[in-house]
Amino acid sequence: MLSERRLEVLRAIVQDYVGTEEPVGSKALTERHQLGVSPATVRNDMAALEDEGFIAQPHTSAGRIPTDKGYRLFVDKLAGVKPLSSPERRAIQNFLDGAVDLDDVVGRTVRLLAQLTRQVAVVQYPSLTRSTVRHVELLALAPARLMLVLITDTGRVEQRLIDCQAPFGEASLADLRARLNSRVVGRRFADVPQLVQDLPESFEQDDRGTVSTVLSVLLETLVEETEERLMIGGTANLTRFGHDFPLTIRPVLEALEEHVVMLKLLGEAKDSGMTVRIGHENAHEGLASTSVVTVGYGSGDEAVAKLGVVGPTRMDYPGTMGAVRAVARYVGQILAES
Secondary structure, eight states, rough: OOOOHHHHHHHHHHHHHHHHHHOHHHHOOOOOOOOSSSSSHEEEHHHHHHHHSSSEEEESSOOOOEEEHHHHHIIIIIIIOOOOOHHHHHHHHHHHHHOSSSHHHHHHHHHHHHHHHHHHEEEEEEGGOOBBBEEEEEEEEEETTEEEEEEESOOEEEEEEEEEEOOOOHHHHHHHHHHHHHHTTBBBBGGGHHEOOOOOGGGOOOHHHHHHEEEHHHHHHHTTTTOOEEEEEHHHGGGGGGGGSOOOOSHHHHHHHHHHHHHHHHHHHHHSSEEEEGGSSSSGGGTEEEEEEEEEEEESSSOOOEEEEEEEEOOHHHHHHHHHHHHHHHEEEEEEEE
């Protein structure tokens, strides 16, 4: 275990390097921070931190920079989550409150996260595999043509046109709408097929074909929409950090373009709490020079998806974690109220 003083030295090195982008020397540390010891003692502490792999000397300069291991210790033990100011919180709320539908919520969230953190923002659409049915609406467009509207608890709306084999009366339509909603509202998507499988048998013989067609379209919609989607924004922010990537930012850009990679990355975060992956902790080789900060969001206690940011390992972890957490909280509130 590192002593409290060496932990303080590590904290100071991380803070200075993140702030100045320059390797940090013992003289600068004693001038900028109230460490209460001489530069010689700080040099000894830095030598010990280097021996244990928490900091490294990038080239022949006297300064040191944090390693992935050093950032990891900083995040786990030394970094609190920096709360957002009241103006920042109001700005988030005002920006997100203007959203008109789920696509708009996700789009605004991506732009907001990228602006707040000055990193690349990644927002996963609410997963329908973890969603429940809020309402199923059936509308008659013509005697033998219907529209099915599926609304989820996360505000997602799916519409499908249905051509029926025969005209379907308004009374029958109202009956089907009521029975369908009584069975599926509040239930998970995965449970719906079993809940409606015997529904056609409860209708008159002449209506069973149309009821079966409606159910078939409903179930196809549930299957189609379980495909995971995400939105990425702020990629141009990476150009500000060109010197933070060993050779080129190209591998990072290629990884970001592969949505399958990003979805897997979000899925690897085991729970809905804050997850910070640093450098080589990211399994994808293209992201080995980045840190990824993610958190779950949802309309209730359970997260329906995740959002977060990708940036260089030299990032303001307390500020980034605070912004990601605050935005996730507001998005969850919007979904709950939608």
